[in-house]
């Protein structure tokens with residue numbers, strides 16, 4: 001298929017999916033991408049500005065954010081779209097159904113989504129089987145795969161660390177990096193783990209486990225993913241904990257609880273996290289504040305409301321080394337990957 005034809009058919013698929021109910025469209029999209037990954041042909045990031053961050057080479061700086069491929073079912077298809085990296089998960093140790101449906105809402109006027117999925121996923125062993133098959137296939141050349149870890153809803157907060165360690169242990173051989181997700185608004189109490197004492201109780205054992213597992217494998221870097229709804233003091237405190245525990249990277253930000261910029265929309269009062277264009281300025285501001293405290297060289301992945309090459313450049317300008325998208329990919333499709341990556345060359 002010629003490139004314009006491929007691009008046109010991608011647009012048609014995109015538009016058709018946007019006419020379906022959101023979660024149905026999501027499942028159809030994942031199934032389609034899974035099949036797409038099975039087609040013969042090379043799988044590689046589109047050439048863009050290559051970067052080496054926390055010891056890993058990224059062929060281009062644009063990644064897919066966590067939450068779209070929660071069970072790592074479509075890694076090859078997503079990699080085929082040209083992302084420099086794909087983050088799978090959030091995965092929890094045990095499978096869980098997530099919140100009752102409906103739990104995903106489109107706000108097209110704002111190019112935004114509200115979701116309260118609640119970590120619906122098939123559990124870490126199912127993900128390990130998927131990623132083992134991806135690795136065995138040998139088809140993934142240089143696309144980096146991150147694994148985003150969470151806790152089960154019914155694991156008490158004071159035992160959360162056991163869930164994160166279980167995820168690391170099970171998925172260590174397959175991950176190029178791990179993300180500790182402490183910032184989903186849809187798991188009760190999860191964001192409390194961003195507080196100083198809770199962070200210390202989590203990050204200490206996580207680093208010990210990383211060191212122990214690295215005896216048998218190459219060290220897998222660890223990132224912390226934070227919420228956008230943080231005060232300046234909280235940003236300061238988290239940055240200090242990251243440096244003190246030698247956590248390798250930061251991902252900022254997850255979805256927001258704020259509804260200021262979508263007030264009046266029929267879905268504005270749905271519970272959950274808001275993503276997409278209403279998040280652009282906040283996520284950039286959070287990245288800028290973290291950069292100021294963390295210093296020039298600390299690895300930061302910027303995510304939240306990036307929907308154009310200009311917004312990608314703004315996020316890089318705010319201090320991000322790498323970028324991720326989710327919501328704009330839903331509305332604009334794979335052509336956006338090409339546009340943003342081309343702009344970074």
Ligand SMILES: Cc1cc2nc3c(=O)[nH]c(=O)nc-3n(C[C@H](O)[C@H](O)[C@H](O)COP(=O)(O)O)c2cc1C
Nearest residue numbers: 065066067090115253254275276304305325326327
């Ligand atoms: C439907 C949906 C599900 C998500 N699930 C997760 C998740 O499981 N884990 C996670 O860390 N972030 C999750 N996110 C947050 C995204 O990874 C990202 O941080 C956020 O949406 C902001 O980026 P965006 O504006 O480009 O969408 C989810 C977002 C959406 C829209």
